[in-house]
Amino acid sequence: ETTIQRIAAGEVVERPASVVKELVENSLDADASRISVRVDGGGTERIAVTDDGIGMSREDVQIAVEEHTTSKIRDIDDLESGVATLGFRGEALYTIGAVSRTKIRTKPRGGESGTELRLVGGDVEGVGPAGCPEGTTVEVEDLFFNTPARRKYLKTDSTEFAHVNRVVTQYALANPDVAFSLEHDGREVFSTTGRGNLQSTILSVYGREVATAMIAVDGGDAVDASGYVSHPETTRSTREYVATYVNGRYVRSSVVREAILDAYGNQLAPDRYPFAVLFLDVPADSVDVNVHPRKMEVRFGDEARVKTAVRDAVQDALLDNGL
Ligand code: ADP
Ligand code: MG
Numbered sequence: 001e002t003t004i005q006r007i008a009a010g011e012v013v014e015r016p017a018s019v020v021k022e023l024v025e026n027s028l029d030a031d032a033s034r035i036s037v038r039v040d041g042g043g044t045e046r047i048a049v050t051d052d053g054i055g056m057s058r059e060d061v062q063i064a065v066e067e068h069t070t071s072k073i074r075d076i077d078d079l080e081s082g083v084a085t086l087g088f089r090g091e092a093l094y095t096i097g098a099v100s101r102t103k104i105r106t107k108p109r110g111g112e113s114g115t116e117l118r119l120v121g122g123d124v125e126g127v128g129p130a131g132c133p134e135g136t137t138v139e140v141e142d143l144f145f146n147t148p149a150r151r152k153y154l155k156t157d158s159t160e161f162a163h164v165n166r167v168v169t170q171y172a173l174a175n176p177d178v179a180f181s182l183e184h185d186g187r188e189v190f191s192t193t194g195r196g197n198l199q200s201t202i203l204s205v206y207g208r209e210v211a212t213a214m215i216a217v218d219g220g221d222a223v224d225a226s227g228y229v230s231h232p233e234t235t236r237s238t239r240e241y242v243a244t245y246v247n248g249r250y251v252r253s254s255v256v257r258e259a260i261l262d263a264y265g266n267q268l269a270p271d272r273y274p275f276a277v278l279f280l281d282v283p284a285d286s287v288d289v290n291v292h293p294r295k296m297e298v299r300f301g302d303e304a305r306v307k308t309a310v311r312d313a314v315q316d317a318l319l320d321n322g323l
Pocket of ligand 1: 022026027030051053054055056064065069070071072090091092093094136
């Protein structure tokens with residue numbers, strides 16, 4: 001293994017939260033209905049993501065950890081027609097494996113036997129049969145143990161955990177039909193039922209105080225915008241709780257954020273931000289999500305139109321509630 005590979009790996013895997021993001025996306029792509037995320041030490045000591053998805057055979061898992069291998073694209077047509085799965089670059093498992101001690105336990109649905117594969121710094125140290133339930137557990141220990149320069153950039157455990165929490169929350173809110181659970185240092189942070197709607201998922205992740213202060217948004221003229229925003233008095237001092245999704249995918253969009261804040265006008269105290277979970281449905285050809293896949297930024301064809309539509313939809317919701 002060369003230094004060049006390690007640098008490339010570091011670009012995809014910046015911190016524990018990026019590992020969690022990739023593993024959760026893999027679980028969703030694998031048709032999981034339950035996903036549990038357990039981290040220790042903010043994820044720097046250990047990250048374990050368990051799902052009840054389709055699992056892998058012994059051969060599958062051996063191929064999956066190689067560079068640029070994916071089961072999600074078969075040919076160039078798949079690429080051109082737009083890929084429905086979340087991951088398709090085939091790099092995540094390989095790059096995560098290169099900068100940690102990783103253990104994968106997996107068993108295909110309806111399969112007879114499970115497999116355990118262990119990787120240390122990118123090298124396969126062992127593959128063998130394992131007793132495990134159907135689905136997959138990927139356990140990542142000692143992230144960046146072999147790349148001290150990267151390790152040095154990690155922040156405190158509580159900061160790293162805050163990033164992990166935000167990632168799992170984003171996916172839980174976008175997938176109310178999947179039961180998510182998040183544990184830190186052996187303590188449950190939240191769990192969702194997987195049978196719920198958006199409202200009950202908000203209750204699970206943000207708690208009763210926030211959930212009961214949420215106002216439904218359902219409308220938008222030029223753009224279909226729906227979800228929930230909080231009462232102007234239920235706020236936080238960071239914008240971290242404004243989660244926006246475009247066509248089901250979590251994105252960052254300063255246009256949408258500004259539109260939401262504009263809708264509140266002067267009802268928000270200075271430097272306070274609402275909770276918001278807002279889903280926009282836009283024609284695929286009016287949005288560019290490939291600006292930077294890892295930064296999850298989007299660009300709209302007609303920003304002014306989106307901004308007005310979102311602001312009006314949120315404003316209508318607030319007005320309907322006498323605000
Ligand atoms: P990609 O997601 O881009 O295909 P990854 O490196 O993340 O690349 O994963 C490689 C392959 O490993 C996937 O294409 C998939 O076949 C398999 N895989 C990874 N995680 C899981 C999982 N949780 N359940 C089932 N298969 C998985
Ligand atoms: Mg992937």
